[in-house]
Amino acid sequence: MQLWTLRIPTTQRVTRGVPTQSVGTINPHNPEDPMPALSTYQTPILADWVDYNGHLRDAFYLLIFSYATDAFMDRIGLACDDRDASGHSLFTLEAHINYLHEVKLDEEVEVRTQIVAHDSKRVQLYHSLYKTGGEQELAASEQMLLHVDLAAGPKAAPFSEQSLHALAALIEAQHDQPTPRYTGRVIGLPGKA
């Protein structure tokens, strides 16, 4: 049987004493603009995450996206308390990440999250990293996550009705968002299969 990496509850995050914020809010909406993206996570770039030049190391982009997934889970009824009560969680099956621009120590960044698709037990997310309030995509990650029953194995399990309703509401709120740029990616050298 295959297992997958378990997500840390929000309250167990490795923040090392530096304040990070899980916002999980949809920005205020002007009816004349497209519905804004779901901002799932904000943080400064911490000293533990950068190299000797003060640039964010590749793996720590993914850590920021991982915290964003924690915050997303809160939005669909899989917050820490709920997981403890329900015995369900999300496991990461696969993640793709594109590095577009360097990010430096102490910069304030946010993750914006779109639901690409889901079925009865999987959800496909697209996380984008921006400077907080900024317009330039710094990195992008497409991910496939599996809903699991922890007590049963862990074992793949259908989403609850509550989670399915929350997913539907988020998709409806995001229906006019632009199509994510870095999805369906295959790694290969230019000009080669």
Added chain:
Amino acid sequence: MQLWTLRIPTTQRVTRGVPTQSVGTINPHNPEDPMPALSTYQTPILADWVDYNGHLRDAFYLLIFSYATDAFMDRIGLACDDRDASGHSLFTLEAHINYLHEVKLDEEVEVRTQIVAHDSKRVQLYHSLYKTGGEQELAASEQMLLHVDLAAGPKAAPFSEQSLHALAALIEAQHDQPTPRYTGRVIGLPGKA
């Protein structure tokens, strides 16, 4: 201009006082067996990397692969001292990662690395995670890395003759390795495009 995440020199690794090893050695070879894989990095699973259940968090699999890339760089003449001298390094353009099995606190793991392809300035790697000496693939990551001239921008630059020779020697040593399982991956729900 696009920038990419800069790799930390080996000597600057965030080890938090716990000994990790960058081995970068090809295992002893019995002429009757296929040439063994290049073991690029070994480490125990550190307390900073696991969740409340003692399982390795998704982003820290990628951190272990990131250290393996540092060790790989040492093998092709891009070690810390060489980078300082030459002003060249590798930047991560894109990484795909598949999570196959959970990994627990204090387990000893190793990364085995294959070169999938390269051209004059890019190298495509396949990192696999195993328990040290084990046979079961725990996670896999296909990555595209770009050789850059740090002083010029950073800016994409051709590999040196020394690096090209080292790449050719590693490819020759690995020519009878099995084809990596998790390459050419596209994320999508089963039964959907």
